[in-house]
Amino acid sequence: MSHHPAPPGAPRRHARPLAALLAAPLLAALLAPAAHAAEDDAEYPDEDAGLDQTVAPDEENVDGQAILDIGHVDIGPRFVDGEWRVQGRDDSQTPPVWRALTDVAVQVVDAAVQQAPDSQDFAFLDAEPGSELYVIPQTQHPEVVWLGWNTQDPEVMEQVNRGVTLTLHGVEGPGHLAVFLQNGDLGAPEVLWDGDEAGPQELWVDLNTHTHANWVFTEPGIYVVDFEITADLITGETVTDRAPLRFAVGEGTEVADAFAAPTPEATGTPPAAEEPADTGAASDEDDQGSSLPAVLLVVGAAAIALAAAGATVAARGRRARRIAAASHGQNDSDTADTSNASNASNAGDASGGSGS
Structure with missing residues (x-):
């Protein structure tokens, strides 16, 4: 018999369970x-x-x-x-x-x-x-x-x-x-x-x-x-x-x-499994299951857009408040300078009046 067993680690075929006699x-x-x-x-x-x-x-x-x-x-x-x-x-x-x-x-x-x-x-x-x-x-x-x-x-x-x-x-x-x-x-x-x-x-x-x-x-x-x-x-x-x-x-x-007759492609690797054809007869449950990811995607995109818009408005509000605060601070400084100058002038006038 020229059929030999596989070496260690190599794939091999196995015989069927032994029977008593060949009834053929x-x-x-x-x-x-x-x-x-x-x-x-x-x-x-x-x-x-x-x-x-x-x-x-x-x-x-x-x-x-x-x-x-x-x-x-x-x-x-x-x-x-x-x-x-x-x-x-x-x-x-x-x-x-x-x-x-x-x-x-x-x-x-x-x-x-x-x-x-x-x-x-x-x-x-x-x-x-x-x-x-x-x-x-x-x-x-x-x-x-x-x-x-x-x-x-x-x-x-x-x-x-x-x-x-x-x-x-x-x-x-x-x-x-x-x-x-x-x-x-x-x-x-x-x-x-x-x-x-x-x-x-x-x-x-x-x-x-x-x-x-x-x-x-x-x-x-x-x-x-x-x-x-x-x-x-x-x-x-x-x-x-x-x-x-x-x-x-x-x-x-x-x-x-x-x-x-059609033949397999001789590529050395098994042919890839074909994707199941779309028959257009999917059940309502399949339709709901297949549409859910799309709905979630739309809702998620809307949420992201709203969050981005809110962030923009908040940023603009913070910027407006900073500008207003800076303007108010400048006005307070100008008022303080004017008041100080007026007080100094009044003080000078008072000093001059007392010396005369």
């Missing part, structure tokens, strides 16, 4: 452990050589839309013109080529249909027992695309510190998507990604890892999976890229619709 005889063949891939290759010699692969440093990056409905495909990181990118390694041709994930549509043909098992171990599939499921199996099937992921690009292994985080941010589609691993001892499945879970779901992947899992779709139609791959480089820099992986599930689904 119709799934047992295709949901077998990936470790048996080499045995399948003996039966289907024209298929990929299992999980034991080497990625060459000179594998080409190609442009143009591609429908991948058979053969081996891996999601993985690669440096393209020096930039960290999420890509798909298309091993359905020789030599293998790398494609931008936005150029890829994975078609899940009707040969992938199986019946949902009647077991609580598979309750996470959100499927009625016996209902049809579209399964990209963990072990390669000759008529169904074989989808996995790898961290084996030589430049990635040279520049990345220990491993990468593969994050599923969300799934858009008509049904439910679950991705899980099945151990060889008939233990409970280990759920890696559940399309019903809210928020990002992170999976740690060591360097030089090549893994395949079961991808199960409950309904035919178009699915868009929002993937992101993040890593810390040995230089200390963190790199990330985010891109959609499109699926056309069922042969009655037009693959062209998959390419036309």
Whole structure:
């Protein structure tokens, strides 16, 4: 098994509670452990050589839309013109080529249909027992695309510190998507990604890892999976890229619709939540609640204006009183000077009169 646990402090997925037995005889063949891939290759010699692969440093990056409905495909990181990118390694041709994930549509043909098992171990599939499921199996099937992921690009292994985080941010589609691993001892499945879970779901992947899992779709139609791959480089820099992986599930689904489906913006950060639309049908209580701040604002502004006007009037009153007081003081001084002069004159006259 090439799936490795996360290092200390790294996010990881947890297995579901252990059940007694795998009650899924119709799934047992295709949901077998990936470790048996080499045995399948003996039966289907024209298929990929299992999980034991080497990625060459000179594998080409190609442009143009591609429908991948058979053969081996891996999601993985690669440096393209020096930039960290999420890509798909298309091993359905020789030599293998790398494609931008936005150029890829994975078609899940009707040969992938199986019946949902009647077991609580598979309750996470959100499927009625016996209902049809579209399964990209963990072990390669000759008529169904074989989808996995790898961290084996030589430049990635040279520049990345220990491993990468593969994050599923969300799934858009008509049904439910679950991705899980099945151990060889008939233990409970280990759920890696559940399309019903809210928020990002992170999976740690060591360097030089090549893994395949079961991808199960409950309904035919178009699915868009929002993937992101993040890593810390040995230089200390963190790199990330985010891109959609499109699926056309069922042969009655037009693959062209998959390419036309809306895709998340590949920004490396989750999309911001949209503001709720104003329908104009808010309740009276909402109207009162929304208008109260405006009323308080108007009342507050009026109070401030009145206070300012009062302060101005008071200041003007104080200034008028100071001017009046100063004028009154000056008049008192002038009166006192006049009185003193008159008294002095009278005193002089009195002195002169007494001396004569």
